[in-house]
Amino acid sequence: MTVTVKIPTPLRPVTGGLGELKVDGATVGDVLRQLDAQYKGFAERVFDANGVKRFINVYVNEDNIRDKKNMETELKAGDTISILPSIAGGCTGCAASLLAVAATSLG
Amino acid sequence: MIKIPSSILREIYDHMEASYPHECCGLMVGTSNAGDRVVHAARRCKNLNTDRAHDRYDMDPMCWLRTEREFESTAWSIIGIYHSHPDHPSRASQTDTDAALGAGMVDYSYVIVSVQKGTVASAQSWVLNESEKKFYEESLVVDDEGEGDRK
Numbered sequence: 186m187t188v189t190v191k192i193p194t195p196l197r198p199v200t201g202g203l204g205e206l207k208v209d210g211a212t213v214g215d216v217l218r219q220l221d222a223q224y225k226g227f228a229e230r231v232f233d234a235n236g237v238k239r240f241i242n243v244y245v246n247e248d249n250i251r252d253k254k255n256m257e258t259e260l261k262a263g264d265t266i267s268i269l270p271s272i273a274g275g276c277t278g279c280a281a282s283l284l285a286v287a288a289t290s291l292g
Numbered sequence: 293m294i295k296i297p298s299s300i301l302r303e304i305y306d307h308m309e310a311s312y313p314h315e316c317c318g319l320m321v322g323t324s325n326a327g328d329r330v331v332h333a334a335r336r337c338k339n340l341n342t343d344r345a346h347d348r349y350d351m352d353p354m355c356w357l358r359t360e361r362e363f364e365s366t367a368w369s370i371i372g373i374y375h376s377h378p379d380h381p382s383r384a385s386q387t388d389t390d391a392a393l394g395a396g397m398v399d400y401s402y403v404i405v406s407v408q409k410g411t412v413a414s415a416q417s418w419v420l421n422e423s424e425k426k427f428y429e430e431s432l433v434v435d436d437e438g439e440g441d442r443k
Contacts, residue, residue, distance in 0.1 A: 195396040271353060279385050
């Protein structure tokens with residue numbers, strides 16, 4: 186069955202600038218493996234040894250595959266897979282950095 | 293360089309001051325051309341980190357999805373992320389750097405705002421250099437010339 190895959194801007198250099206692709210597959214894993222075969226560098230951006238990278242989210246329609254069956258999440262015709270950057274951060278460690286700067290300043 | 297109209301910057305600051313002492317986050321939408329970004333809209337996103345919201349944020353992924361959909365038929369797209377550092381400097385932290393590298397966030401502006409005792413104290417914008425694995429500061433310009441283009 187054919188599904189639509191939405192590619193986020195950070196990944197588009199890998200897909201030749203394409204933001205939307207039509208791919209056949211029965212599961213999310215099928216589709217992502219096909220994209221890896223078709224686009225060099227895709228896997229490095231999306232996967233690590235544990236599967237989808239921590240800072241990448243994959244959604245099928247409105248559902249995060251981490252809440253479903255991950256790569257084994259089943260697809261039906263017309264589904265949309267969205268690959269999204271996971272945006273996170275914060276000032277963890279800022280206090281330690283400030284202390285380091287202060288210590289350096291104090292010599 | 294990133295150009296932000298004063299009214300949008302005020303919207304962002306209002307979000308941050310209302311969220312204090314927690315970190316807040318959101319997306320900036322506009323145009324990008326050879327490293328010059330112009331903001332035309334901002335969208336607030338939910339910080340899903342409830343355990344350490346005072347010094348961490350995890351943006352609701354649905355916010356990115358909703359914002360992309362909202363603007364997909366326009367000439368604008370997501371060009372940057374904003375977040376606050378309550379009672380800490382507006383510099384990119386190692387946590388910010390690690391997360392941006394993990395998501396491959398090159399060519400985006402990261403506007404970080406220091407909120408001291410509930411009031412915005414400083415704002416800086418940063419761009420990730422992926423090969424050097426660090427953020428570099430870019431110019432943040434308050435610019436109201438494109439204000440009439442806003443939705």
